[in-house]
Amino acid sequence: xxxxxxxxxxxxxGANVSGWWSSVAFLARKYPLGAIGAVIxxxxxxxxxxxxxxxxxxxxxxxxxxxxxxxxEHLLGADFMGRDVLARIVFGARISLTVAVGATxxxxxxxxxxxxxxxxxxxxxxxxxQRLIDIMQSLPLLVMALVMAASLGPSLTNTIIAIAIPxxxxxxxxxxxxxxxxxxxxxxxxARAVGMSEVRIAVTHVLPNTLAPLIVLATAQLGxxxxxxxxxxxxxLGVPEPHPSWGRMLSESAAxxxxxxxxxxxxxxxxxxxxxxxxxxxGDAIRDVLDPRQRQ
Amino acid sequence: MGAYLVRRxxxxxxxxxxxxxxxxxxxxxxxxxxxDIIFDSAGFVNERQKKKIERELGLDQPIVTQYGRWIAGLAxxxxxxxxxxxxxxxxEILPRIPVTAKLAVLALFFSVIIGVPLGVVSxxxxxxxxxxxxxxxxxxxxxxxxxxxxLLILMAFVHFLGWIPLYQSSPGNLGKELALLCxxxxxxxxxxxxxxxxxxxxxxLEVLRQDYIRTARAKGASDTSVHYDHALRNAVLPVxxxxxxxxxxxxxxxxxxxxxxxxxxxxxxxxxxxxxxxYPIVQNLVMFIAIVVVVVNFLVDMTxxxxxxxxxxxx
Numbered sequence: 001x002x003x004x005x006x007x008x009x010x011x012x013x014g015a016n017v018s019g020w021w022s023s024v025a026f027l028a029r030k031y032p033l034g035a036i037g038a039v040i041x042x043x044x045x046x047x048x049x050x051x052x053x054x055x056x057x058x059x060x061x062x063x064x065x066x067x068x069x070x071x072x073e074h075l076l077g078a079d080f081m082g083r084d085v086l087a088r089i090v091f092g093a094r095i096s097l098t099v100a101v102g103a104t105x106x107x108x109x110x111x112x113x114x115x116x117x118x119x120x121x122x123x124x125x126x127x128x129x130q131r132l133i134d135i136m137q138s139l140p141l142l143v144m145a146l147v148m149a150a151s152l153g154p155s156l157t158n159t160i161i162a163i164a165i166p167x168x169x170x171x172x173x174x175x176x177x178x179x180x181x182x183x184x185x186x187x188x189x190x191a192r193a194v195g196m197s198e199v200r201i202a203v204t205h206v207l208p209n210t211l212a213p214l215i216v217l218a219t220a221q222l223g224x225x226x227x228x229x230x231x232x233x234x235x236x237l238g239v240p241e242p243h244p245s246w247g248r249m250l251s252e253s254a255a256x257x258x259x260x261x262x263x264x265x266x267x268x269x270x271x272x273x274x275x276x277x278x279x280x281x282x283g284d285a286i287r288d289v290l291d292p293r294q295r296q
Numbered sequence: 297m298g299a300y301l302v303r304r305x306x307x308x309x310x311x312x313x314x315x316x317x318x319x320x321x322x323x324x325x326x327x328x329x330x331x332d333i334i335f336d337s338a339g340f341v342n343e344r345q346k347k348k349i350e351r352e353l354g355l356d357q358p359i360v361t362q363y364g365r366w367i368a369g370l371a372x373x374x375x376x377x378x379x380x381x382x383x384x385x386x387x388e389i390l391p392r393i394p395v396t397a398k399l400a401v402l403a404l405f406f407s408v409i410i411g412v413p414l415g416v417v418s419x420x421x422x423x424x425x426x427x428x429x430x431x432x433x434x435x436x437x438x439x440x441x442x443x444x445x446x447l448l449i450l451m452a453f454v455h456f457l458g459w460i461p462l463y464q465s466s467p468g469n470l471g472k473e474l475a476l477l478c479x480x481x482x483x484x485x486x487x488x489x490x491x492x493x494x495x496x497x498x499x500x501l502e503v504l505r506q507d508y509i510r511t512a513r514a515k516g517a518s519d520t521s522v523h524y525d526h527a528l529r530n531a532v533l534p535v536x537x538x539x540x541x542x543x544x545x546x547x548x549x550x551x552x553x554x555x556x557x558x559x560x561x562x563x564x565x566x567x568x569x570x571x572x573x574x575y576p577i578v579q580n581l582v583m584f585i586a587i588v589v590v591v592v593n594f595l596v597d598m599t600x601x602x603x604x605x606x607x608x609x610x611x
Contacts, residue, residue, distance in 0.1 A: 033432070134307070135314035138589045142548035143566070143582060150570040151322050223439070230441050231552050235567050250444060258450045265451060269444035277439035284435070 027289075034285020040278025048093040056087035058244045070263050077263040079249070085263065088244035089271050095245045096226050096275060099160055103225040106164035108218050111171020112210070118172070119179030120202045129176070133169040141166050145228050146237060154240040163228050167221050174217055178210045212290040219283035223276045230272050246272045304597075308590050315586045319579050320363050353379065366579065376576040380569075385576040389562060389584070396554070396561030398474070399481050400546055406485025407492050407542065412535060414489075415496025419531075420523050422501065430493070437490025442549040446483045446556035453479075480557040484549040488542055495538050500531040533604050540596035543589050 028035035061081040070077040076085040118129035136144065148162035182188065183206060191201045230247030232238030239245040249268040257264045350356045354365065369376055375385035418430040453459060503509065504527055512526045547563065554564035562581060569577035 033428075131310060131314065134311050135318060138311055138315060138544075138586050138593075139582065140544040140547045140585065140589070142551055143585055146551070146567065146570055147319065147322055147578070147582065150573070151325065227441055231443060231548070234441070234443050234552060235555065237567075237570065247441070250447065258447055259454050262451055262455075265444075265447050269441065269447065272444065273436070273440050276441075277436055280435045280439055 031285040031288065033281045034288075037278045037281025037283070037285060040274060041282055044093060044097070044275050044278060047090055048097040051090045051094055054087075054090060056084065056090055058083060058087040058091040059242055060084075076267045077261070079264055085249075085267055088249055089246065089267060092244040092246045092249065092268070092271065093275075095156070095239055095243050096229065096272075098156065099163065099229040099239065100222050100225040102160040103163035103167060103229075104218055104221045106160065107167030107221060107225075108171050108214060110164075111168045112175050112207070112214065114168065115172035115175025116179055116202055116207060116210070119176035120183055120206055121198070126176075129172065133173055136166065136169040137173075139166075141224065142228060142231055145232060146235070149232050149237045154237060156239055156243060159229060159232060159238045162232070163225050167225070171214070171217060171221075174213055175210050178213055179206055182206045182209050216283065216287045216290060219279055219286055223279035223283065226272065226276050226279070304594065308594060311590055312583070312586060316367065316579075316583060317363070319582045320366065321359070323573075323575050323578060324359055324362070366576075370580075370583075375580045378569075378577050379574045380572050380577075385580055388565070388577060389580060392560060392562040392565050395477075395559060396550060396563055399477050399484070399550060399554070399559065399561060402474070402477055402481035403484035403488060403546055403549070404539070404542060406482055407488035407546075408539075409489075410485070411489035411492025412496050412532070415493040415535075416500055416523070416528060416531070418493065419497045419500035419504065431497075434490040434493045437487055438494075440487065441552075442484060442487050443552035443556050445486065446480060446553050449479060449483055450556070477559075480553045480559060483557075484546060484553050487549055488545055491542070491545060492535065492538055496531065496535050499534040500527060503527045503531045506530075533600065536600055536603065537596055540593040543592040547585055547589075 028038075061083055062078070070085075074084050074086065076089065078084055079088070114129055118126040144166035145162050148165055149159060152158035152162055179202075188201055188205055191205055192198075196204075229238055229245070230250070233245040233247030234251045236251055238247060241248070246268045250265065347356070354362060357365075366376065373386070375389070377383065378385050378388050381388060414430055414434070418427045418434075421427050504523075509522060509526055512522050517526070550561070550563040551567060553559075554561045555567060562584070566578065566581045566585075568574075569581065
């Protein structure tokens with residue numbers, strides 16, 4: 001389960017491991033695609049964290065370099081207002097990271113709280129939660145986020161909330177079904193026998209054991225949060241100006257620039273795809289490591 | 297089965313009722329309605345005129361009354377009037393459905409025709425180079441934002457053929473229309489095919505591990521026979537359920553793709569209506585989407601039970 005013994009697992013798999021680095025190297029050999037994903041994610045994280053010290057400026061406009069071609073002063077070209085595309089992509093990583101981590105965290109937090117309560121305690125609350133999940137899941141993620149975003153109004157925080165809420169039901173559903181089987185475990189009975197309170201059993205014995213499926217789900221949601229953010233911003237209902245959001249950069253450039261300034265279309269899209277690709281590769285590998293039943 | 301059907305239908309109605317409340321409240325819970333947008337663009341606020349417009353649109357009524365009016369109208373087939381065009385909402389929505397429906401069916405067709413065979417090949421050749429390549433392709437399919445894929449396709453057309461396959465309002469005949477729709481449908485379908493392929497692959501792998509597959513091999517059946525006669529037949533069953541998941545997945549793709557390719561369908565219309573806070577259009581369209589998703593899922597479950605005699609729904 002969640003607290004499985006990595007060292008033992010590695011040894012069984014025939015690894016000659018001593019120390020942290022060699023186990024990382026072993027995992028990378030065993031899951032090459034996951035390793036590529038991890039590298040992409042590290043680059044993404046570093047870009048977002050170190051954007052400030054690159055000396056790039058995503059906001060300064062310059063009429064002379066409006067729609068400048070890639071190369072020379074602007075490595076990836078400049079947009080209509082003469083803003084450097086590279087700088088906006090680098091700083092856009094921050095927006096993507098903020099929205100993805102924020103929405104995933106919020107979604108998982110509430111999803112876990114609701115799923116655990118409804119699965120462990122059951123009763124009328126469980127029935128209500130199940131119906132609510134049904135209701136929310138019969139609307140596509142993007143439609144739900146669109147309506148949320150529109151009713152909350154465009155801002156960075158609201159975009160995070162608008163994406164987080166539609167993520168809650170799928171987390172709640174997974175945690176609930178896990179909790180249902182976990183609460184029948186002998187160790188739960190044992191805890192009850194020694195007089196532990198129900199709430200304490202739920203938090204200290206059941207919750208930690210839902211961690212593995214939660215991590216798998218959260219990585220998958222990280223990717224979809226980034227995609228939904230980019231789609232919302234592309235449609236003009238997500239992160240507003242002057243934030244350099246990748247999706248927003250595409251909406252500014254969209255169909256018209258396909259003809260005249262293709263670099264404005266290509267680079268932000270490459271950034272989105274690469275990062276989401278990274279989360280997907282990493283997510284698959286994490287699933288294989290944590291959940292041997294689904295190993296393919 | 298009869299009792300199950302009744303229960304299932306009751307739950308469907310309950311879900312749809314829940315969505316109608318959810319969407320209605322969401323649209324009104326936050327301050328700001330169409331009058332704010334009108335006066336925002338005018339640059340000044342005329343309080344008296346604002347009140348008058350709100351009264352005409354019924355926005356001054358309590359929210360419960362507004363909701364009651366909407367549902368009562370829905371039952372009679374009256375969806376109210378669109379704020380922006382001031383035409384009956386149904387006249388705005390209905391003509392936009394066929395083009396979106398054609399696009400959705402084409403996209404579904406593409407996703408199945410690409411996704412299922414590749415998923416099977418990937419499973420049969422598990423852990424070979426081919427499997428890795430196919431898995432990377434399907435993962436990248438899931439990673440591309442569909443609007444960007446659409447833009448890339450437009451760019452390729454401009455660059456190599458010198459024309460843009462944008463949808464025209466009157467494409468002439470059905471053949472030409474389908475041809476114009478094929479390109480955006482392929483863009484939506486490619487993304488969905490990645491999902492179909494992943495699910496087909498894992499379902500096929502699961503089946504290949506079953507005892508009866510070992511039995512079939514043991515009695516000397518050829519690989520082809522084992523894979524396609526014994527395994528595939530059982531592996532496609534779960535794939536049918538994917539269509540249910542796809543319904544929701546496709547709609548997300550349609551929204552952005554219709555925007556990119558300028559297709560006058562309901563999905564793009566939803567975004568426009570949301571921007572304008574055109575409540576009658578938004579709430580009816582969202583209801584429509586929810587009904588489609590719920591009904592498709594119901595039909596999928598029924599088909600599943602029909603195709604697989606092992607499944608019997610208990611009441």
